[in-house]
Amino acid sequence: MREHTVLRVVTKVLIAPIILFALYVQFHGDYSPGGGFQAGVVFAAAIILYALIFGLAEARRAVSPNLLRITGALGALIFAGTGVYAMLRGGNFLDYDYLAHDAVHGQHYGLLLVEFGVGLTVVSVITSIFYVFAGRGRRNDDEQPPGDAR
Amino acid sequence: MSMQWLGWLVAFPALMSLLVAACGRWPNVRESVSVATAALLFAGIALFIDPVTSGERPSLTLFEVLPGIGLTFTLEPLGLLFALVASGLWPLTTIYAAGYMRGNEEHAQTRFFVCFALAISAAIGIAFSGNLLTLFIFYEMLTLSTYPLVTHHGDVESRNGGRVYLGILLTTSIGFFLPAIIITYLITGSITFDEAGLFGEAGLGVLGAGALYALFLYGTGKAALMPFHRWLPAAMVAPTPVSALLHAVAVVKAGVFIVLKLTVYVFGVQFLADTGASELMMWVAAFTVLGASLIAMTRDNLKARLAYSTVSQLSYIVLGATMASSFGILGGGMHIAMHAFAKITLFFCAGAIYTATHRKYVSELDGLGYAMPITFTAFFIASVSLIGIPPMGGIWSKWYLMEGAADSGHTAIIMVLALSSLLNIVYLLEIPTRAFFHNPRPDTPRSWHEAPWACVIPLSITAAGCIVWFFYPLPFLTLLAPWAP
């Protein structure tokens, strides 16, 4: 679909706001509706949109599957690590009260960290799923964008 | 006498089986170890004769298997008798087995001797067991350790025989014996053997007690009560020393020993005599005595004939137990020993004949008596002992059994015993008669002679035993003194 100028231009314009919105949902999750899962899905949507328009190979070059594997694992580690850190500080698993000098700050830090971990993992996993499905059976001719098949 | 000895005696053959396995490459060392183990075991058990006859009941609990139920060994006269018979005949069997296995160039001899030692270990465990759980554990161990012996040849025939063997023995034990133990436990709250019996105050009616008794006796598949006797002839596919061990010493004797032990220490002779709960099984045993004798007459295969004879003779002992009288127990206990000596001689002879001539059918034995005089004389002696004619030991057990039958008022049983003796004459004495008084078959070479000395000597000793016990039955009477008049 690279030939469709309209699509290309609109996509180029849209991707940045989508990512921005994802980040907003991500980091305002502790005040307003939102959080890691939703943000992650929105962020992944941006990558998938990019892949649809510019081709899977292009997307893979921008966000490599290897990177996704690492970020996915890192996200889970951040989530669990926050909990373990709380344990090390003397609280229970995921007890954010112990993360900072006082409970309120601790809750904020904890929520931010955990949601960040969740978001990271969700982006990675959703994008990976897309890569795997879209790339299935096309390993040899990556030039063909997957969108054409639909 | 240290109690720990009991445990070591049970473990000793099993531990030595490891040594036997390790010596597998050197047959002479292996067999020496086996024989030495057997002799030591017998000596170790004999040490207990004095304390037990003077009324001691050494007991040892190793650990608790289930809460309140331990792996317990308790030595009492019946168990000691059985242990002595089993361990006393083992060295002879081992010597014989060495001769037989080499004479026939059997394969996997090491496995054979290892399983042999394990089987003896299990038999001693049964003899010493202090409660039903221990008994059951060693009972199954005996079944499993003899299974590879039965299927020793590994061909289709022995596989089928082994299937029947394992199938019947495990089916009866798991299907009947185990529930019987648990029912006993639920009713009485105990499964420890007790001289007074367990059911004294349980208020079990004649029907309930009779059903439970039947469950126990049929659960003891090794006692070969009809209709669960099929495994015994099926196990005849085994090499002859195995048959000797199985059918004269360890396996079947374990079965009938358990019947005696259950009668005395679980139900109590007095309880059975009062309720008459064992009557049904007495008639089953009587039927087995006659039925098996009749089948034995139709068998031409020598080992099969002996097998059915064993089925019949075992039921003598069951009869002794079920008639619920002291004399019956005495006779049954005596018969464990007497039948062991007689039947092991018969099997030794059958094996010796096979080793020397490769003949296994009765009809082929015509005129062989002159080629193998010792073997067939021993066969004759053992047969006479089984029939119960003086001067052979077999008369004692039959005497006491008949006395027990009279004592408990079952005159019909006396008739059964007498009739069975007549049948014994027909099917056992036919063999020496053919050997000595018929003309040899034309295809019999003149060069045939006795089997190797390792086969002949043991069978001579056991045959001599049959005569000795007629003149000197004192050891058995001392052991069985609690039931003697």
Added chain:
Amino acid sequence: MSLASIADNFFGLFNYWVVILLMMIGFYTVISHDNLVKKLIGLNLFQTAVFVFYISMGKISGSTAPILMSGKGSEDVLYAHPLPHVLILTAIVVGVSTTALGLALVVRINEAYGSIEEDDVLEADFETQEEETEEEAERMARAEARQERESAQQDHDDGREEEDDDRETRS
């Protein structure tokens, strides 16, 4: 019972009717369809019904979304129960994972069998299995015959030598 009360019952509990309807459609699809993808769609529908069930459970008449209000009159606001929403968010994640895994399996089944119709797949397997069974029966008969032959000859080798231990079977 008057018609009005029946209608009231029906429409008053309409969310449950929706749930039951959706659930049964999904369940029926799972059971009746051969196509593996359709089965997954049915499964999704089935799960969605439960999601609806949970969410409708948290609804309180006249309530608003459970977002903390500030300012005038905020203390009178009636919020919907947020907990079922949170729960079902988790269940949705589970559902998404299930669907993704299921679809991945379907893709690989398609590659392995060339079909995503359950009947075709089973048939393909049944054929290979039947062949295997026949082959095995034949081999078993041969082995039995050989063994009987051998046991007739009565030759048994004692103690086979140690086998070559290093044989690598990795494919």
Added chain:
Amino acid sequence: MIEAFFAQMPALVIVLPLLAAPICVLLHRGGPSWFVYLLTTWACFALAFLLFVQVKIGGPISYAMGGWAPPFGIELRLDALNTVVLLLVTGIAAISSVYAKASVAAEIASERAYLFYAALLLCFCGLAGITVTGDAFNLFVFLEISSLSSYALIAMGSKRRALLSAFQYLIMGTIGGTFLLIGIGFLYMMTGSLNMADIASRLPAVADTRTVEAGLAFIVVGTSLKFALFPVHVWLPNAYTYAPSSVSAFIAATATKVAVYALMRFLFTVFGAAYAFDQLPLGEVLLVLSVAAMLSGSMAAIFQTDVKRLLAWSSIAQIGYIVMGFALASSAGVSASVVHMVNHGLIKGALFMAVGAMFWRLRTISLNDIAGLGRQMPITSAAFVVAGLSLIGVPATGGFISKWVLLEAVMEPGHYWLAAAILVSSLMALIYIGRVVEALYFRERPEGQPPVGEAPVLMLTATWTLVLANIVLGLYATPLIGAAERAARAVLGAGS
């Protein structure tokens, strides 16, 4: 510091595998991942043991996740029942981790091995989570975590049938999980709580409503699907047959047991034995189903030619034993269930490991192909024989103890027909194990097959560890029975 550590142990059992799984993904290599897996499972095993002792001495432990006190936060709750199950799960996982290395190297493509270990860790995490959690919804989540990862693990089997088996399992398992979710929803609707103890205390007020009854029905059916009770067992044989060996060994020994535990937890702790068994005829239904499972499972096992499938069918029968125990709703019955859960876990683990070792050599596991292996793989074959004897219930093995306590439990109230069913099923086990043993020892190797040697040392060690555990538990069952009786007291005391 030590006390702080002790206080954190309940969470650590879940957190360690949860941390280890992403680490495996980061490592990206099979070998190091295996090492992580090994360390994690053994650490969890040690933790489970400490927890077991702690509960035995000090009574139930409650742990508030995130510091939110129950009933509002997620509570991890350990009592005499789930510490036993936890010990079983972690123990089997620890031993199968020793086993896994060689088996995975042979069956899983090396570039995917790290994912395999990550999935295995997640599955383990899920199973441990189900066991320790005291929160109904949390239980559902962990159940789905373990199920999802086991679908993936089964799909990694080497035959293409593995894919379809995993798919069928996925459909059935998801339906089961969703049923459970509905059931929990009903309970939540009526009580407004998700904490099991809290639900239990609020239920009596609303127990007579149809909603609660429906909730019970959904939960029973849902968990039954997960542990393959008789009429809903069809997914199990294929799943176990085509899964990689180490997965079959691990899942067969633990997953169904944990699902049974979940049902027991709901029936006894949440609903209470009096409600589930006296007011509703659930006991009778479960008894009939368990008898049907025992007989049909054993019967089907007799006619299998694939040894793994044979063992899978036997699992269905053995689940019948476990269900029968707690369906009696008596103290003896529940403790018999727990005893058999542990023993069957050990037995099936050992059997599947032995079979897996044969598969490792032969790449196939039908009765014909393993013929004559008794001489060529003597150690593996002996392990199979001993574990098989235990399955039959021969004395001096764990299986015998199971049968003993179960028979005692069914005969106590006079259910002799149940005792008969147990015995018949045991004798059927004799037949199907006998078929395998005969093939191993009394048949010659198929023509044209090269001789094979023993399996690697690590596999044999793991297999024999389980076999020896079986024998030890058969000879010295007092501690296990004591633990099971404490468990029965714990759940029955809380429920009635």
